[in-house]
Amino acid sequence: MGRTATIFIAICMAVISASAAAVLVFQLGRPVGEAVSLSLAFMCTMILLHVLFTRARDRGALSDVVDRLEDRISDIDEDVGNLEGRLTGMESNIPHRTRMEIDPLFAEVEVLGSLVKQMAEAMSDLEARVEDQHAIMPPPQQHGLPHYGEQDVPAYSPASHGMQPGSEPVPAAPQHQPLQQPHVYADERPVPPSGSAQKSRYDQLPAQAAEWDQTQQSNGDPAMREIINAALNNNRVELHLQPIVSLPQRQVKYYEAYTRLRDSQGELLEAKVFLPEAIRSGRIARIDNMLLFRSVQVIRRLTSRSRSTAMFCNLSSLSLVDETFFPGFLDFVKANRTFADVLVFEFTQEDVAQMGVMELESLSALAELGFKFSIDGITDMKMDFKSLAQRGFKYAKLHCDFLIGRRQASHGHIHPSDFGDLLHRYGIVLIPDHVETESQVLELLDLDVSLAQGNLFSPPRPVRAEVLQGAPAPAAAQEGRRDGRVAANRPRAAAS
Incomplete structure (x- = not known):
């Protein structure tokens, strides 16, 4: 299409130059040689102008293409920068996220371990209490003797302890009053003082606590x-x-x-x-x-x-x-x-x-x-x-x-x-x-x-x-x- 347009323009220039020479010869009465020279000069001028305009148009089109290419390259550079930023963020966040997900597991395992340890200590303390209670358990009552509850234990008699008549009587065991704080901790249980009566007071705490629980x-x-x-x-x-x-x-x-x-x-x-x-x-x-x-x-x-x-x-x-x-x-x-x-x-x-x-x-x-x-x-x-x-x-x-x-x-x-x-x-x-x-x-x-x-x-x-x-x-x-x-x-x- 561009070549056809160029040929058509050249033909038009030639026609215009020939027309100008005819006008100079027939209308103005100029010599043929002068008319041909002027027509050729006019034709060269038109060709030169056409070449200049064509080059200017091509230069403008090339400049537009270069501008679009530069815009595209700048967009690519920006995308590459964003991609580098995301990659850098992933490299820095992945270890942090992994640590945040693993640390709770370690903390929960430690808590579970401490709970199991405390449960084992509590069970050991409970077993020790049961063994102590069995060790001081009184002998079974004989037939015909009355059954006493926790609040009406009778006083000890001299005969029941093998004492001779005239000996000093043993005082009655103190009656147990309801405790205000029955929750005794394994590591804070008070050490019972000396004496069988005081010792029985602390050893009967589990029995009283069981009664309150029921x-x-x-x-x-x-x-x-x-x-x-x-x-x-x-x-x-x-x-x-x-x-x-x-x-x-x-x-x-x-x-x-x-x-x-x-x-x-x-x-x-x-x-x-x-x-x-x-x-x-x-x-x-x-x-x-x-x-x-x-x-x-x-x-x-x-x-x-x-x-x-x-x-x-x-x-x-x-x-x-x-x-x-x-x-x-x-x-x-x-x-x-x-x-x-x-x-x-x-x-x-x-x-x-x-x-x-x-x-x-x-x-x-x-x-x-x-x-x-x-x-x-x-x-x-x-x-x-x-x-x-x-x-x-x-x-x-x-x-x-x-x-x-x-x-x-x-x-x-x-x-x-x-x-x-x-x-x-x-x-x-x-x-x-x-x-x-x-x-x-x-x-x-x-x-x-x-x-x-x-x-x-x-x-x-x-x-x-x-x-x-x-x-x-x-x-x-x-x-x-x-x-x-x-x-x-x-x-x-x-x-x-």
Whole structure:
């Protein structure tokens, strides 16, 4: 096509030159030689102009092609740079991700090892107690003698001990009074003083504890206890999370973890349904164990996504004095003390008010590791929150209706609307919960509340199974006798 156009242009130039020569000869009367010379010069000029225009057009087209090529090369360079960045990121992230996936397994294996060790020590101590009890067991009663219970043991007579008449009588054995703290730890069992009467007092502790355990079991709910056992043994325990949001932005700042059980029909049981029986039957430590492990799994997932959202984990104060649960729990949090900034242990105000020396020592051990605490279910605003702040409590949860005056609470000399300022003075953050309506939010904003929790923002939702993949099934603790004895003496509900 280009060659044909060139030939056509050349013919046109020739025709134009011949026409110009004819005009010069016939119209202007110029000599033929001069007319031919002028026509040839005119033809050469047209050819030169055509060549210049053609070269300029070709040069422009070549320049456009070079520009497009340079753009394509720059795009390729950018893609290569992105690919190099991704390869570098993969080389740096693969070892870190592998370590993050393997470290939890090592930590969980260590915790399981410590639990097995504690179980073996507890069994050894129990066997030693049984052997000691058998060693001091009295001879069988003769026929015709009356049978005495634990509270009506008769005084020793001289004849029963082979003493001669006139000898000094042996004093009667002291009657045993119910002990206030029947839960005796293996490493803290008091050394019995000398004397057979005092020695029998300590050796009969297992018998009294067994009697209390049987009494507590008889007062419980066998059907609910069976549901709890079946849910724990068949892994029908679910972890639900409810967000704690900031106001007025309503951005998620924290999560609170709840434990839910499913019965054999698949119905979901809330904590207020099964917790009383779990405390009575001594299963609360095992439930807290599962809640802790699964909460740590969720925290690991959040931190792996560079999210520093903290999580509130509800615990029972009974777990703080459980000799089977708490040592392994303490070893586990020591191995995972990097989560101290994102894991908050929460207790109810009722539990905190009834904490004794052992519970407070357990709290101090956790506070020394950097963990913080939260108090939930506040109904008494006259509590000594200053001492709680000194023990590591950094958060306090109050029903929003108490705060805005829709419910009456025991608040002493401080108005509920000023309760947040009082807590802030001690370094404690107030979190109103049970927020259900927008009108409650508006009244909370008038009180300069920065955090809130409730079904208005989101109800508790179950955690996906893939998030909890790899969470170990907590070892079945010795929840029978010792946990039952603690629950018998200290029956109180735990937050969940």
